Amino acid sequence: MRIYKECLHCGKELKGRTDKKFCDPQCKSGYQYQKEKQNPERFYNKVxxxxxxxxxxxxxxxxxxxxxxxxxxxxxxxxxxxxxxxxxxxxxxxxxxxxxxxxxxxxxxxxxxxxxxxxxxxxxxx
Incomplete structure (x- = not known):
């Protein structure tokens, strides 16, 4: 039995491994970029x-x-x-x-x- 989920970034249906979270490396990168963009800039980075x-x-x-x-x-x-x-x-x-x-x-x-x-x-x- 295969579990189908959705890509965390684009929402497309995922096929393959049951622990898969993204449909391709671009979606993984895009998701991480958006997630980091929401965090406030750290003091060290500002300096x-x-x-x-x-x-x-x-x-x-x-x-x-x-x-x-x-x-x-x-x-x-x-x-x-x-x-x-x-x-x-x-x-x-x-x-x-x-x-x-x-x-x-x-x-x-x-x-x-x-x-x-x-x-x-x-x-x-x-």
Whole structure:
């Protein structure tokens, strides 16, 4: 005697093994995707995603090694200065925050907020 059930994703009638839940790998993948999509994003994933986005944005805008960019331009791209991986303090006392190998320092010049963007250098390890 064979038991017929329905696919958990598409609802088609299943034939074959009695413990079968999906009609094909695509339905299994689609079901798992929908199920995960309903779960709230985990804190770790939010932080990791923002760090990756910050790095991507800093890399995109820092083509010259050291660049100054208006804060509003970075912020409109999705940049969030509250997320960084480490920091470096230069000899002047300025603290650069880094998203992996790309760093930034917030400055205000004539009431305009700007970021000075740099890239990690070997001499910064000391």
């Amino acid at each position: 990791d995603n923002q760090l990756k986005l910050n790095r991507k944005i800093l890399k995109e805008f820092n083509k010259g090694g050291k660049v100054t960019v208006r804060a509003e331009v970075l912020n409109e791209s999705g940049f969030n200065s509250n997320f960084f991986t480490h920091y470096w303090k230069n000899s002047k006392g300025d603290v650069y925050l880094f998203a992996y190998e790309y760093g930034f320092l917030k400055r205000t010049e004539n009431t305009v907020e700007k970021y000075i963007l740099i890239q990690w250098q070997d001499y910064m390890e000391k």
